[in-house]
Amino acid sequence: MGLTSSHWGVYEFVVKNGRLSELNPFSQDPDPSPIGPSIIDLLEDRTRITKPAVRESWLTGGPGTATHKRGSERFITLSWDEAEKIVADELKRVIKTKGNQAIYAGSYGWASAGRFHHAQSQVHRFLNSIGGDT
Structure with a gap:
């Protein structure tokens, strides 16, 4: 135990x-x-997402690829290390090409009575650590 x-x-x-x-x-x-x-x-719930996943066309072609397929194409599961690298690389790319103001830190995530568990606060804390957001 x-x-x-x-x-x-x-x-x-x-x-x-x-x-x-x-x-x-x-x-x-x-x-x-x-x-x-x-x-x-x-x-063990069947609706639980247990691994990171990326749209197939995005994974093969990068940002802006086949946006018309959103919601209809399959997702490819990745390791946590692969997903972390993709997120880090994309944040770096957007900051370098568009600046921090191009990052939208909105979230419809869950929340609770405490601010630590407030989804938007967590997103803003994270993005502030790399220079901010809109």
């Missing part, structure tokens, strides 16, 4: 055959959240 923490508290976990099998409230938590254990179901 090991310990892990999340937004909802600390949990004791058990891994069997390489998969998370139990996620129980920390035994010393006087008022544990019941939300944590539901994470197990989410890990």
Whole structure:
């Protein structure tokens, strides 16, 4: 058994055959959240995206390629290292050719009561570390 923490508290976990099998409230938590254990179901949900993916035409032709295919062509999965390199290279390219003002830091991502978990704050923090955005 090991310990892990999340937004909802600390949990004791058990891994069997390489998969998370139990996620129980920390035994010393006087008022544990019941939300944590539901994470197990989410890990294997068919709608969960587990790997980065890029549109096939973008991957083969780069930015601006076959934009009319957005939403209809297949996605190619990549390793996290490949995806990180693509993102880093594209940010560098846009900053070099258009400037930081060309980066839109909008996000419709999830949020919570705390600002640390506010999606736009995270995007802005990241982009501010490389010179800013619009």
